[in-house]
Amino acid sequence: MSAALIGEGASGDQRPGLGHLKPAGADFSHGVALYLDNISVSFDGFKALNGLTLAVDAGELRCVIGPNGAGKTTMMDVVTGKTRPDSGRAFFGQTIDLLALREAEIARAGIGRKFQKPTVFEQLTVFENLELALKADKRVRRSLRWRLSPEQADRVDEILTQIRLLERRDWLAGALSHGQKQWLEIGMLLAQDPAVLLLDEPVAGMTDAETERTAELLLELEGKHSIIVVEHDMAFVAAIARRVTVLHEGSVLAEGRLEQVKADPRVIEVYLGR
Numbered sequence: 001m002s003a004a005l006i007g008e009g010a011s012g013d014q015r016p017g018l019g020h021l022k023p024a025g026a027d028f029s030h031g032v033a034l035y036l037d038n039i040s041v042s043f044d045g046f047k048a049l050n051g052l053t054l055a056v057d058a059g060e061l062r063c064v065i066g067p068n069g070a071g072k073t074t075m076m077d078v079v080t081g082k083t084r085p086d087s088g089r090a091f092f093g094q095t096i097d098l099l100a101l102r103e104a105e106i107a108r109a110g111i112g113r114k115f116q117k118p119t120v121f122e123q124l125t126v127f128e129n130l131e132l133a134l135k136a137d138k139r140v141r142r143s144l145r146w147r148l149s150p151e152q153a154d155r156v157d158e159i160l161t162q163i164r165l166l167e168r169r170d171w172l173a174g175a176l177s178h179g180q181k182q183w184l185e186i187g188m189l190l191a192q193d194p195a196v197l198l199l200d201e202p203v204a205g206m207t208d209a210e211t212e213r214t215a216e217l218l219l220e221l222e223g224k225h226s227i228i229v230v231e232h233d234m235a236f237v238a239a240i241a242r243r244v245t246v247l248h249e250g251s252v253l254a255e256g257r258l259e260q261v262k263a264d265p266r267v268i269e270v271y272l273g274r
C-alpha cells in the first residue's frame with residue numbers, strides 16, 4: 001500500500017468501538033497493533049537489540065522495563081524509523097511494514113513518540129501548543145481556516161481535561177512545572193490521534209503527586225491507544241502494570257504480570273536485585 005495514503009480519509013474499520021483505534025490502512029483485525037519479529041540492531045558490532053520479538057495488542061498498555069543499556073530506547077527508535085535494524089521485521093497492524101517507511105511516514109501513519117525531555121513551545125500558551133499540534137495533522141491543516149472548528153476546539157478542551165491542564169489553558173507553557181510540561185507534550189501527541197503511543201521514561205523528574213496523576217492519565221488512555229511505556233520508577237510501573245516486558249541485552253528476558261516477572265530469578269539478578 002502507498003504510505004502517502006495512510007492517515008488520510010476515514011477509517012475503513014466499521015466495527016463499533018475499534019475503528020477509532022487505528023488509522024486508515026492499519027489492519028488491527030487480529031488484535032495486534034505492533035509486532036516486532038526477531039529484530040537485531042548493531043552499533044559498531046555491539047548488539048543493542050538481539051533478536052527482539054514483541055507484540056502489543058490494540059488498546060494495550062504495556063510496560064517495558066530493564067537495566068540501562070538493555071535496548072529499550074533502541075526498540076522505540078526502530079518502531080519510529082529513527083534506527084534501521086540489521087535484520088528482523090516490524091509491522092504496524094497486520095499489514096504496514098514499518099521498515100519500508102520513513103520516520104515522518106511512520107508518525108503520520110499513527111505512531112506517536114514522546115521523548116524524555118519535553119519539547120513544548122514555552123512562549124506559547126498551553127492552548128496554543130495544542131492548537132499547533134492539531135494543525136500539524138495534515139488532515140486538519142488541509143481544511144483549516146484561521147481558527148479551529150467547534151469540533152476541534154472541543155477536542156482541545158477534551159485533551160486539556162485529560163492532561164489535567166484545563167485550568168492552565170491560558171498559561172504560557174514556559175510557566176508550567178516540569179510534570180505539567182510532560183503532560184502537555186502527551187496532549188500534543190494525543191492531538192494527532194495516534195493509534196500507538198511510545199513514552200520513554202515519562203515520569204522522570206516528576207513529583208510523587210505528578211507521577212500518580214500520570215498513572216491515572218495512562219489508565220484513562222488504555223483501550224483508546226496502544227501504549228508502550230518504558231520506565232524505571234517501580235511504584236509507577238506497579239500502578240499501571242498490566243503485561244510487563246523485561247528487556248535485557250537486546251532481547252526479552254521475561255514477560256507477564258508484574259508479580260510474575262518480579263519473582264523471576266533472572267529478572268532479580270540482572271535488574272531488580274541491583
Ligand code: ADP
Pocket residue numbers: 043047048066067068069070071072073074075
Ligand atoms: P536503554 O534505553 O535500555 O537504556 P539503549 O537502547 O539506549 O538502552 O541502548 C542500548 C545499547 O546500545 C547501549 O549499550 C547503548 O550504549 C548502545 N547504543 C544506543 N544507541 C547507540 C548509538 N547511536 N551508537 C552507539 N551505541 C548506541
Ligand code: MG
Pocket residue numbers: 072073074
Ligand atoms: Mg533509554
